[in-house]
Amino acid sequence: VELVESGGGSVQAGESLRLSCSVSGYTFALYCMGWFRQAPGKEREEVATIDEHGRTKYAHSVQGRFTISLSQDNAKNTLDLQMNSLNLEDSGMYYCAVGPSMYCSGDRDVMDYWGTGTLVTISS
16 A cells, blocks of 8 residues: 655645645545644644545644545545645645555544655745
8 A cells, every 4th residue: 555645845824735635555445534734743634534435524724624535446536635825834744645445433532544645835
């Protein structure tokens, strides 16, 4: 299983960014995919998740500003995170991850596979 993030960068507050994660090799029909972030000195937090039914969940801090989506092409999945109205608190390293659908349902608290991250920096 391989996850590769892209799309990070430096933007000003109020602007937008779109992150993408190429997910390959994960062949389970039931899954949960998500975006997480970690700011310096802070714990990693869940940003958004999506399951095999397309059901999504968002952290309160990004609700209404971020949109998670998943596109599938044979064995390759692309997990996107559209981020609008970015603010300083959105800065951090963003990671995509995949695991069983039990994570999305709240019955499991760990994902199985992680990307190496892409850095998002928001300036005022």
